[in-house]
Amino acid sequence: MKRTIVAAMGLATAIVATLVFVAPAGRTQPYDPPVVPEMARDTGAGEMLVVVLGPVYPTRAEAEAGNAQMTFGDVAGYYVVPVAQFQGFKEQLGAPGDFALVSVFRTDEGAQEFVAFAQLLGYPATILPDRVRSLGGLYAGLGQEANPDGSGPLTDPIPASVP
Amino acid sequence: MAPKAGSFLRRRPRRALPLTVVVLLGALLLVGWHWGKLGWGDMHYNYPATPYGYSQIVNRFGQPCNSNASAIWMTWVASDNGYSYTFRFHKKLGGYPTRMVSNKGGTSTNLDNDVHGHIQNYHLSGYTKSGIWGYLCRYIAGTTKWSTHAWGIAVDISSRYEPMGRCYSTTNKYFAYVFKNHGWRWGLDFCDPMHFQYAFGY
Numbered sequence: 001m002k003r004t005i006v007a008a009m010g011l012a013t014a015i016v017a018t019l020v021f022v023a024p025a026g027r028t029q030p031y032d033p034p035v036v037p038e039m040a041r042d043t044g045a046g047e048m049l050v051v052v053l054g055p056v057y058p059t060r061a062e063a064e065a066g067n068a069q070m071t072f073g074d075v076a077g078y079y080v081v082p083v084a085q086f087q088g089f090k091e092q093l094g095a096p097g098d099f100a101l102v103s104v105f106r107t108d109e110g111a112q113e114f115v116a117f118a119q120l121l122g123y124p125a126t127i128l129p130d131r132v133r134s135l136g137g138l139y140a141g142l143g144q145e146a147n148p149d150g151s152g153p154l155t156d157p158i159p160a161s162v163p
Numbered sequence: 164m165a166p167k168a169g170s171f172l173r174r175r176p177r178r179a180l181p182l183t184v185v186v187l188l189g190a191l192l193l194v195g196w197h198w199g200k201l202g203w204g205d206m207h208y209n210y211p212a213t214p215y216g217y218s219q220i221v222n223r224f225g226q227p228c229n230s231n232a233s234a235i236w237m238t239w240v241a242s243d244n245g246y247s248y249t250f251r252f253h254k255k256l257g258g259y260p261t262r263m264v265s266n267k268g269g270t271s272t273n274l275d276n277d278v279h280g281h282i283q284n285y286h287l288s289g290y291t292k293s294g295i296w297g298y299l300c301r302y303i304a305g306t307t308k309w310s311t312h313a314w315g316i317a318v319d320i321s322s323r324y325e326p327m328g329r330c331y332s333t334t335n336k337y338f339a340y341v342f343k344n345h346g347w348r349w350g351l352d353f354c355d356p357m358h359f360q361y362a363f364g365y
Binding site for chain 1: 216217218225226227228229230232233248294296299300301302303304305306307308309310312313319322326327350355357358365
């Protein structure tokens with residue numbers, strides 16, 4: 001009887017010891033984060049761009065707060081920019097305000113796709129009738145549209161965007 | 164006074180036999196048709212291996228936003244509002260002709276035939292709700308890294324009910340296993356329960 005008890009205690013001790021040593025090892029397995037290239041923040045300075053316009057706000061804080069209310073899932077949506085960032089922008093705004101939620105594109109197709117997406121989510125999105133000239137400044141979404149030749153993202157100026 | 168229910172069967176069991184046989188056969192045929200669903204079958208044809216990490220995604224599916232990433236389209240009806248969402252995805256994940264899917268130039272049966280077919284046949288369509296989309300040439304929000312949507316290898320379902328940042332699921336949990344069984348990763352792993360992607364380590 002004593003032998004059985006001793007054997008059982010030994011087995012239990014071995015199991016506990018194994019768990020104590022193995023469990024932390026399992027938790028600390030080396031984590032290999034994916035290597036993902038960061039894309040350059042292309043502002044398209046000097047280019048003529050298509051603007052998809054969301055709401056316009058009087059202040060940056062209000063614009064940031066408004067943008068935070070629009071969830072696009074894991075994909076990027078609007079960007080907060082000062083109205084003065086684009087030449088010819090203020091003249092086309094229907095509402096007063098110094099900060100706007102926008103996403104800019106080099107192609108009409110890219111802008112239309114984004115409008116369709118935003119409207120599917122129930123968010124306001126309007127393509128401004130005329131292209132505006134980027135004066136640089138904050139990043140506003142360039143590079144996130146397909147190259148018309150089908151090769152991948154459009155990351156360079158195209159004839160329509162060169163003044 | 165009306166005869167009691169079942170009295171016919173008790174009084175004339177032999178006459179009731181053919182009727183019973185006919186009813187049973189009819190039921191069997193109905194069940195067969197139901198499971199057959201006009202010929203739908205889980206084909207598992209030509210699935211690409213699920214990639215791990217950015218390099219494998221590019222090797223297998225090409226550059227973000229390339230023309231293959233949005234080559235195939237399908238329509239998915241949301242159960243809550245009845246809206247038909249048409250979205251695009253990569254040609255390696257569907258578009259191969261089957262009895263359920265017309266020839267769209269795709270190379271496999273994964274998403275539009277097998278995953279969608281399973282969800283329909285298992286009566287799980289009621290859990291796929293509004294806000295359904297696929298290909299989008301966009302970065303991950305707040306970053307300049309490509310979203311898996313840019314390769315057409317991600318689908319968001321029930322977006323209005325399964326917001327990003329919530330670490331539990333209310334409706335997608337009922338059919339997520341179908342995606343998982345077909346090589347997809349469920350975004351609940353990283354608190355994005357609307358999101359399903361055909362990639363790991365990204």
